[in-house]
Amino acid sequence: MTQRKATILIVDDEVRSLESLERNLADEFDVKTAATTAEAEQILADHWVQIILCDQRMPDKSGVEFLTEVREKWPDVIRIVISGYTDAGDIITGLNEAGIYHYVTKPWHPEKLVLTLRNAVSMFDLQRQNELLAIELRLSGKAARKKVSDGRQKLRQQYDFDDGIVRGKSSPMNAVCDTLRQVAPYDISVLITGASGTGKELAARAIHYNSLRWNKAFAVRKCGSLRSEVLESELFGHSKGAVAGAMYDHAGLFERAFGGTVLLDEVCDLPPAFQVKLLRVLQDGEYRPIGSNQTRKLDVRVLVSSDKDLEEEVRNGRFRKDLYFRLAGVTVHLPALSERREDIPLLANYLLKTAIEKIGKEAAGFSAEALSCMKRYSWPGNVSEMRNEIERMLVMGEPNGLLGADLLSAKVLMATSPGTEDDMQILGSASGTLKERIEAIEARLLRETLIRHRWNKSKASRELGLSRVGLRGKMQRYHLEKKEEHDDAEAVQGGK
Numbered sequence: 001m002t003q004r005k006a007t008i009l010i011v012d013d014e015v016r017s018l019e020s021l022e023r024n025l026a027d028e029f030d031v032k033t034a035a036t037t038a039e040a041e042q043i044l045a046d047h048w049v050q051i052i053l054c055d056q057r058m059p060d061k062s063g064v065e066f067l068t069e070v071r072e073k074w075p076d077v078i079r080i081v082i083s084g085y086t087d088a089g090d091i092i093t094g095l096n097e098a099g100i101y102h103y104v105t106k107p108w109h110p111e112k113l114v115l116t117l118r119n120a121v122s123m124f125d126l127q128r129q130n131e132l133l134a135i136e137l138r139l140s141g142k143a144a145r146k147k148v149s150d151g152r153q154k155l156r157q158q159y160d161f162d163d164g165i166v167r168g169k170s171s172p173m174n175a176v177c178d179t180l181r182q183v184a185p186y187d188i189s190v191l192i193t194g195a196s197g198t199g200k201e202l203a204a205r206a207i208h209y210n211s212l213r214w215n216k217a218f219a220v221r222k223c224g225s226l227r228s229e230v231l232e233s234e235l236f237g238h239s240k241g242a243v244a245g246a247m248y249d250h251a252g253l254f255e256r257a258f259g260g261t262v263l264l265d266e267v268c269d270l271p272p273a274f275q276v277k278l279l280r281v282l283q284d285g286e287y288r289p290i291g292s293n294q295t296r297k298l299d300v301r302v303l304v305s306s307d308k309d310l311e312e313e314v315r316n317g318r319f320r321k322d323l324y325f326r327l328a329g330v331t332v333h334l335p336a337l338s339e340r341r342e343d344i345p346l347l348a349n350y351l352l353k354t355a356i357e358k359i360g361k362e363a364a365g366f367s368a369e370a371l372s373c374m375k376r377y378s379w380p381g382n383v384s385e386m387r388n389e390i391e392r393m394l395v396m397g398e399p400n401g402l403l404g405a406d407l408l409s410a411k412v413l414m415a416t417s418p419g420t421e422d423d424m425q426i427l428g429s430a431s432g433t434l435k436e437r438i439e440a441i442e443a444r445l446l447r448e449t450l451i452r453h454r455w456n457k458s459k460a461s462r463e464l465g466l467s468r469v470g471l472r473g474k475m476q477r478y479h480l481e482k483k484e485e486h487d488d489a490e491a492v493q494g495g496k
């Protein structure tokens with residue numbers, strides 16, 4: 001029996017690049033091409049596309065913008081963007097928004113590209129089998145079940161507490177992981193709190209993959225700003241004709257993840273009407289899809305996460321107290337990155353390794369100066385912000401080179417000591433005379449400019465409108481000096 005080829009959609013407004021991509025891929029994949037995003041949307045609506053390969057530069061919108069829209073409408077399609085290094089700065093922050101699986105740089109290498117696409121196809125299969133086809137899977141043959149359980153076994157290793165959640169020896173994350181490990185095996189509900197980007201979803205996955213449900217589906221649903229009816233249809237499902245435009249029965253997340261775990265993210269934003277419905281479902285252990293007269297058994301572990309203080313929401317009457325007690329069987333709070341600075345170099349190294357795999361460009365690690373700047377910065381966007389910063393550094397840096405502090409963005413370079421991140425904060429909170437406060441800012445500006453110019457005094461003094469002698473004087477006054485090269489020996493090695 002021949003296996004059906006995976007369908008790949010290539011979107012590029014330049015006919016010549018469309019043709020050359022098609023020529024290289026047509027042997028192995030069923031290739032569809034579109035010269036505009038409108039054409040691409042039509043193809044996505046009419047065909048079962050597994051992978052979309054989109055050029056970044058297009059006349060009506062950028063590749064990343066288009067792929068962000070694709071993610072909304074066809075979340076299962078694996079998204080890959082192709083672009084030149086020169087576009088990197090513009091797109092890097094959009095990469096995570098669009099949930100990009102891989103970033104292919106031009107000129108692309110035909111064999112490497114085919115390899116990337118093959119991996120993307122297996123990723124598609126795994127993701128689909130793991131998260132979306134739980135129902136079909138229960139009905140499918142033994143062989144398919146074995147394949148999926150092997151795939152899940154791999155995922156399980158990824159979320160092992162000792163590898164998956166990176167942290168230092170005396171990091172407060174150790175206590176968090178101990179709690180996660182303790183609660184994982186029991187079917188209780190867990191509320192995971194923490195600021196944006198602190199790893200709430202990662203913690204939820206770790207609970208799932210270390211629970212008895214680990215070989216069933218894990219699914220995430222963001223609840224923020226969704227109406228009660230939409231949430232009801234998303235989680236409980238609906239029958240044909242029960243909601244406007246519903247041409248088929250729709251299995252809700254609780255059904256698709258039967259036997260597994262569901263994470264309700266941004267749970268504090270659940271509309272009051274839905275809070276009542278969810279509470280009833282959790283109490284009764286059953287639910288009814290919209291428009292159906294049959295109830296279904298609820299067999300999912302519900303985890304919830306929030307970056308707001310849910311107790312405070314209860315006190316203010318915005319969240320039902322009874323639902324809060326149902327959901328917060330145990331509460332786990334993830335500390336901000338600024339409260340666990342010892343994790344910063346370890347995380348930087350780990351995130352570089354994952355960025356190298358994602359972007360497909362090598363780097364030798366970070367310079368000691370880059371790491372010490374990262375350690376000083378307060379990372380208000382936590383690990384997610386750091387991941388973006390590192391992906392950008394990797395793209396902008398020399399291939400195979402050491403990533404130096406000059407590649408860091410100004411906000412990171414400007415941070416002088418823990419707890420002070422922006423100028424307004426210094427102005428508002430620093431104690432001392434006016435002269436002392438102005439000097440503190442002057443020292444930060446000098447340091448940032450020097451690092452950006454790799455300690456080249458001529459360039460820095462020119463930019464700042466100072467004489468070289470003047471700059472040297474100020475450097476002495478503020479004890480600013482380049483850390484010597486031997487510091488690089490301590491650089492954390494990334495990659496390989």
Ligand SMILES: Nc1ncnc2c1ncn2[C@@H]1O[C@H](COP(=O)(O)OP(=O)(O)OP(=O)(O)O)[C@@H](O)[C@H]1O
Nearest residue numbers: 164165166195196197198199200201202203383384
């Ligand atoms: N301790 C850690 N070790 C390794 N990776 C981490 C760690 N913490 C977070 N990450 C990574 O950082 C990114 C952000 O984490 P995650 O999505 O879990 O955070 P979040 O709190 O859910 O964020 P948001 O509030 O934005 O939804 C992910 O790529 C995650 O894998």
Ligand SMILES: [Mg+2]
Nearest residue numbers: 197200201265
């Ligand atoms: Mg999250």
